[in-house]
Amino acid sequence: MVPDIAEYVRQLVTGARAAARRIASASSQVKNDALVSMADGLLTAAAALQGANRKDLAAAERANLSPALVDRLTLTEERIEKMAKGVREIVALHDPVGEVIDGTVRPNGLKIERVRVPIGVVGFIYESRPNVTADAAALCIKSGNAVILRGGKEAIHSNVAVYEVIADALESAGLDRNCVQMVNTPDRAVVDALLRADGFIDVIIPRGGEGLIRAVAEKATMPVIKHYKGVCHVYVDADADLGMAETICMNAKTQRPGVCNAMETMLVHEGVAQEFLPRIAEKMRAEKVELHGCERARAIVGDMAEATEANWSEEYLDLVLDVKVVGSVDEAMDHIARYGSAHTDSVVTRNVVTAQTFLDEVDSSTVLVNASTRFSDGGEFGLGAEIGISTDKLHARGPMGLRELTTYKWVVRGNGQIRT
Amino acid sequence: MVPDIAEYVRQLVTGARAAARRIASASSQVKNDALVSMADGLLTAAAALQGANRKDLAAAERANLSPALVDRLTLTEERIEKMAKGVREIVALHDPVGEVIDGTVRPNGLKIERVRVPIGVVGFIYESRPNVTADAAALCIKSGNAVILRGGKEAIHSNVAVYEVIADALESAGLDRNCVQMVNTPDRAVVDALLRADGFIDVIIPRGGEGLIRAVAEKATMPVIKHYKGVCHVYVDADADLGMAETICMNAKTQRPGVCNAMETMLVHEGVAQEFLPRIAEKMRAEKVELHGCERARAIVGDMAEATEANWSEEYLDLVLDVKVVGSVDEAMDHIARYGSAHTDSVVTRNVVTAQTFLDEVDSSTVLVNASTRFSDGGEFGLGAEIGISTDKLHARGPMGLRELTTYKWVVRGNGQIRT
Numbered sequence: 132m133v134p135d136i137a138e139y140v141r142q143l144v145t146g147a148r149a150a151a152r153r154i155a156s157a158s159s160q161v162k163n164d165a166l167v168s169m170a171d172g173l174l175t176a177a178a179a180l181q182g183a184n185r186k187d188l189a190a191a192e193r194a195n196l197s198p199a200l201v202d203r204l205t206l207t208e209e210r211i212e213k214m215a216k217g218v219r220e221i222v223a224l225h226d227p228v229g230e231v232i233d234g235t236v237r238p239n240g241l242k243i244e245r246v247r248v249p250i251g252v253v254g255f256i257y258e259s260r261p262n263v264t265a266d267a268a269a270l271c272i273k274s275g276n277a278v279i280l281r282g283g284k285e286a287i288h289s290n291v292a293v294y295e296v297i298a299d300a301l302e303s304a305g306l307d308r309n310c311v312q313m314v315n316t317p318d319r320a321v322v323d324a325l326l327r328a329d330g331f332i333d334v335i336i337p338r339g340g341e342g343l344i345r346a347v348a349e350k351a352t353m354p355v356i357k358h359y360k361g362v363c364h365v366y367v368d369a370d371a372d373l374g375m376a377e378t379i380c381m382n383a384k385t386q387r388p389g390v391c392n393a394m395e396t397m398l399v400h401e402g403v404a405q406e407f408l409p410r411i412a413e414k415m416r417a418e419k420v421e422l423h424g425c426e427r428a429r430a431i432v433g434d435m436a437e438a439t440e441a442n443w444s445e446e447y448l449d450l451v452l453d454v455k456v457v458g459s460v461d462e463a464m465d466h467i468a469r470y471g472s473a474h475t476d477s478v479v480t481r482n483v484v485t486a487q488t489f490l491d492e493v494d495s496s497t498v499l500v501n502a503s504t505r506f507s508d509g510g511e512f513g514l515g516a517e518i519g520i521s522t523d524k525l526h527a528r529g530p531m532g533l534r535e536l537t538t539y540k541w542v543v544r545g546n547g548q549i550r551t
Numbered sequence: 552m553v554p555d556i557a558e559y560v561r562q563l564v565t566g567a568r569a570a571a572r573r574i575a576s577a578s579s580q581v582k583n584d585a586l587v588s589m590a591d592g593l594l595t596a597a598a599a600l601q602g603a604n605r606k607d608l609a610a611a612e613r614a615n616l617s618p619a620l621v622d623r624l625t626l627t628e629e630r631i632e633k634m635a636k637g638v639r640e641i642v643a644l645h646d647p648v649g650e651v652i653d654g655t656v657r658p659n660g661l662k663i664e665r666v667r668v669p670i671g672v673v674g675f676i677y678e679s680r681p682n683v684t685a686d687a688a689a690l691c692i693k694s695g696n697a698v699i700l701r702g703g704k705e706a707i708h709s710n711v712a713v714y715e716v717i718a719d720a721l722e723s724a725g726l727d728r729n730c731v732q733m734v735n736t737p738d739r740a741v742v743d744a745l746l747r748a749d750g751f752i753d754v755i756i757p758r759g760g761e762g763l764i765r766a767v768a769e770k771a772t773m774p775v776i777k778h779y780k781g782v783c784h785v786y787v788d789a790d791a792d793l794g795m796a797e798t799i800c801m802n803a804k805t806q807r808p809g810v811c812n813a814m815e816t817m818l819v820h821e822g823v824a825q826e827f828l829p830r831i832a833e834k835m836r837a838e839k840v841e842l843h844g845c846e847r848a849r850a851i852v853g854d855m856a857e858a859t860e861a862n863w864s865e866e867y868l869d870l871v872l873d874v875k876v877v878g879s880v881d882e883a884m885d886h887i888a889r890y891g892s893a894h895t896d897s898v899v900t901r902n903v904v905t906a907q908t909f910l911d912e913v914d915s916s917t918v919l920v921n922a923s924t925r926f927s928d929g930g931e932f933g934l935g936a937e938i939g940i941s942t943d944k945l946h947a948r949g950p951m952g953l954r955e956l957t958t959y960k961w962v963v964r965g966n967g968q969i970r971t
Contacts, residue, residue: 152888152912152914155912155914156911156912235933237931237932237933241922241926241931243932243933248914250944250945251914251944333944333945334944334945354774354943354944354945356945372967375966375967378967378969379967379969381969382969382970383969386969386970386971468572486964490962491576492572492575492576494572494575494668494671494960495960496960496961497960497961497963498960498961498962498963499962499963499964499965500963500964500965501964501965501966501967501968502661502963502964502965502967502968502969503968503969503970505969505970506661506963506965506968506970507961507963511657511661511970512657512663512961513655513657513663523774524670524671524753524754524774524958525670525753525754525774525776525945525946525958526945526946528958528959528960528961529960529961530961538944538945538948539948540914540915540916540917540918540948540949541916541917541918541927541932541948541949541950542910542917542918542919543917543918543919543920543922543926543927544906544910544919544920544921544922545919545920545921545922545926546795546921547792547795547798547799547921547922548921548922548923548926549798549799549801549802549803549806549922549923549925550802550806550923550925550926550931551806
């Protein structure tokens with residue numbers, strides 16, 4: 132229990148601000164030392180982490196959490212090893228801090244550069260999986276930011292145990308323990324106070340269900356980088372290679388249906404619907420995918436449920452797929468503009484004009500041609516690790532890695548220039 | 552008078568959204584045609600613009616506006632020519648839309664690019680000068696954005712007249728009139744409704760006094776890019792060339808004191824204070840600069856007012872200067888961190904270590920060594936024209952030009968890749 136929330140939050144944010152000023156100029160070597168020591172520490176502390184995790188699991192049982200949630204919460208030895216491995220992968224990534232983005236010499240001799248610098252203080256609010264704690268902390272350390280972590284209450288004992296390892300690792304590398312801080316109470320008033328601490332926290336990154344993210348976005352007085360949901364489309368064009376379309380659609384829907392870059396709606400050009408729909412429907416059903424169709428799709432494949440207006444903007448995160456027949460790439464793009472979530476949309480076509488039109492005009496974070504929506508991911512894009520995905524337009528769009536945890540400043544070198 | 556504000560704002564934002572989708576893929580040629588026709592149109596309409604302006608000037612007289620405000624409001628023939636010239640300068644700038652920021656081929660053959668695209672719909676809220684209307688509209692058109700303009704009520708007739716020229720120019724180039732829209736009522740309820748239209752307006756850029764900007768930032772439910780004020784510092788180091796320091800400080804304070812990149816506080820190392828302070832004080836006084844000093848500064852230059860705690864964070868925008876003697880670059884940087892506005896700060900020194908420390912550790916949008924703070928400006932940095940200055944950390948920092956009115960999307964080209 133926290134006796135005085137305002138004072139607790141004041142200490143968190145002033146501690147973070149001071150730590151941010153110091154870690155901003157820490158060398159890659161020092162930051163990597165902390166990360167290596169953190170990875171080692173996670174392995175050494177495996178038994179203690181599992182002990183803390185058992186308290187969360189016992190509470191989860193008492194609270195009757197679903198088996199899926201309990202599974203996500205569980206820290207096995209293998210998962211702890213994976214967590215440590217994830218941290219070591221971040222050690223190997225390029226440190227973006229100090230990078231000169233561009234530079235020029237002005238006619239008056241001023242040398243002007245834009246130099247990458249850490250954002251400052253990140254607030255990271257997330258749900259139940261304890262491995263996210265290690266991941267997020269490691270990304271913030273590597274990018275020179277201080278971070279305040281607030282995990283789900285279901286994982287609080289596990290998170291605090293992981294946090295102790297992180298703080299010790301920071302100290303052993305000569306960094307401030309406060310570079311990473313963990314909210315150690317489930318009290319929501321603490322979150323509310325953090326969300327009003329603009330001036331101390333530079334950006335909030337929420338990760339979890341749509342409800343959590345909406346609540347954070349509404350209350351926060353500082354910038355929030357977020358995505359609400361992924362209503363991803365694959366448009367099978369009249370000029371598609373239907374074999375390729377089938378492979379891509381099956382992968383996009385069934386390879387991992389519970390994630391934000393899985394396909395939720397398949398749009399099929401009327402020119403190929405008669406041929407394509409029966410065969411994809413059969414394949415989908417073999418994988419136990421429930422289909423909802425528009426009127427025209429249902430005229431071709433009889434035993435499909437009727438797609439309601441609300442269905443088109445739903446993120447199922449499950450083996451459910453909406454199917455619509457469209458008359459043109461324009462109609463497909465209109466549908467995406469209206470019902471999509473600006474996350475990830477793909478076109479399957481052999482027609483280079485159609486492909487370019489789709490890539491140019493669909494206003495989503497990620498647009499693909501002839502590839503599965505499932506590739507929209509920091510790891511797959513080569514970012515190494517991702518702190519989240521943004522469907523916002525400003526600062527970062529799509530998968531966010533280390534670079535997206537930085538900003539820049541203008542550095543100007545002169546030899547006495549004045550303005551006339 | 553607007554009978555139904557909700558309906559009026561709904562039309563504005565849906566019109567902007569639809570126009571944004573179209574102008575996003577307009578070619579540079581078409582956008583430039585619109586701008587050239589706008590520049591021509593401003594000159595052709597000069598008499599009509601001055602006629603509309605006279606209504607604003609008459610109202611200003613009735614409202615007893617200050618001579619400075621009336622001057623800013625006045626559209627002379629020369630100013631109209633300057634406005635047209637400003638638009639032609641934007642024609643000549645590089646169009647950032649479509650630029651490939653970076654790209655890579657993944658081991659599985661996927662070709663991944665980040666491509667610059669317009670943000671979408673910009674809301675631009677500003678104060679009295681009518682030339683800003685033409686400037687902002689031209690920058691948004693060139694960067695492929697739709698914009699909703701809301702100028703000060705003092706300039707409403709002038710702004711609407713300038714707007715008519717813009718809308719005709721858009722149309723003559725085959726673009727949608729709604730690419731630029733102008734709020735034609737001073738009713739503040741319209742602004743309030745616009746600030747709640749997230750989902751339609753992607754970003755709000757306010758430009759004006761601190762009061763306007765704070766009100767906008769508090770009410771807006773979408774991202775806001777802004778700067779509240781410029782409390783800019785020059786730190787004269789122990790190793791400064793004092794002649795250079797004098798030139799830079801005089802320029803930073805007196806060349807144009809009413810703007811946000813003018814110096815408000817001068818920090819002087821104790822090692823040179825005895826020599827430097829009397830000579831700079833004399834020069835400042837010759838330019839009618841009122842000086843406020845810390846205790847140590849006043850011990851050296853007797854007839855200086857005492858600087859109060861509140862003074863250190865004030866943006867005077869006038870011939871007033873705070874002076875403080877510090878013991879080290881660290882003390883100077885602590886002062887800047889505490890009282891500064893993260894806008895623009897400069898160090899004068901011959902010591903390369905001190906210079907680098909200052910450039911690295913001062914967390915401001917622009918940091919300079921041996922140059923006047925007055926250079927912190929889009930034009931001076933080579934951006935061509937600026938839509939504003941940001942002291943925020945996300946998306947854009949410092950002067951914002953065309954590039955800062957864009958975002959990016961991930962474009963992925965495959966040949967049937969699926970994720971395994």
